[in-house]
Amino acid sequence: MGNENQIVIERHGTVTLLDIKGDVTSASESFFSQAYANPDASGARGLVLNFSEGAYINSGGIAVLIQLLAKTNKTKQKVGITGLSDHFKKIFKMVGITRFATIYDSVSEAISAL
Amino acid sequence: MGNENQIVIERHGTVTLLDIKGDVTSASESFFSQAYANPDASGARGLVLNFSEGAYINSGGIAVLIQLLAKTNKTKQKVGITGLSDHFKKIFKMVGITRFATIYDSVSEAISAL
Amino acid sequence: MKEVPVHISLPSVLGYERIAMECAASFAKLKGFQPDKVDDLKTAVSEACMNAIEHGNRCNAGSNVLVIMQFNEGELLLWVKDEGRGFKHKPEEPNIERKIMRLQTPRGLGIFLIKRLVDHVDFDAATDRGHAVHMRLSLPERMASNAVFK
């Protein structure tokens, strides 16, 4: 597809931050599934997915996110999403992502809410 | 050419700020000459030209700036330039604009230096 | 007078949809569309181009995707053409609950988004050869363009 991600994993007590650097497309699939395979992610009570400012996110990337939410829904993990522009907030609502994850304005807000 | 400018004129003692909103192209000519015609600009000891972040500046716009600097050079007004990205700082140096105007990192720095 | 349209042709390689997307964004800005509308168009064009690359041209790098953009009477008109045969069947409506339950593919969101982001779309527009998607985005109040751009 044309991009690489770097996903930095950071534990904050029972909540784990996945800091997603780069664009999110179908090429992000392995990066997401590897990040989630980390016990800090799959074992956390809550997950915060922080997207990078100005990132390009397409429907292939949203599909990758849905695959992740399918997993967190099964394990009943709460998911917060941060770093989205107004445009992508709107897109995520349109698609229904916001029924399975909550959008927050900042990482710290998301961490304390989850 | 395809754009309009708004140039806000602000006196700060003997120095006048020309806050240039929008892209700078050959279409900016009348906006620049009108702004300079204002006594607050033509009569100031020093002028600060603040370009907007992310503005598109092309050689036609630089030519408009050179026309202004031809006037300030005659009247021996000092000129400071702010708001440029690293790319346009480089371009302004290449062309030699920096021999007739000084680039500053912020408007307040420019105002106190002039 | 109608302006000569802008044409872009791209190889059918995923990722290249970004070029058409930025081109369309810059065209829309030039015509006076506001940032939120430009963002809508970007996503719509990117999704339509990805479909042309993936489904229309089956990622055959030798096949081109052609994007045509024109502005006329307050409307931005855009075509995305591929060398395929168009839709085999009407795509299933995405359902997020079913996707999360893995009862539906996580994909299948492109058409859904395009429909919601532009003012009009025809997924099976007439074209001399191959298949075309046609979309239209209206400039609110039809003010900016002629006032700001001569």
Place this chain on the structure above:
Amino acid sequence: MKEVPVHISLPSVLGYERIAMECAASFAKLKGFQPDKVDDLKTAVSEACMNAIEHGNRCNAGSNVLVIMQFNEGELLLWVKDEGRGFKHKPEEPNIERKIMRLQTPRGLGIFLIKRLVDHVDFDAATDRGHAVHMRLSLPERMASNAVFK
């Protein structure tokens, strides 16, 4: 294998150079060029397109400017074609002191900038018809592209 090039055709209207500029920027990013190089290319492409619009096609909106972009072996190759006859005479070198003294036109900076911003430029490149400017920008170390983009 050489990739199929990206083509953009624009009407000869000042302002439209921005479309080619954004297209080239997005192509260069896709190929792994760093932001400073992308900015250099943007200015070079914008200036070459403005010249094609103004001097090559004399702002005749019915004449097209064609921009072709290709990436090959670590190099971005770009052509800007107009329908004119090319340079009548070698343009005068810009001299800022003379410009400030009004002994030289304030214009005449485009060619000067293009020469300094790309790795190679030919202002009189061979073309079947009309006139073309050809430029080349090398990817430092030739790493990014093949590693990051399949």
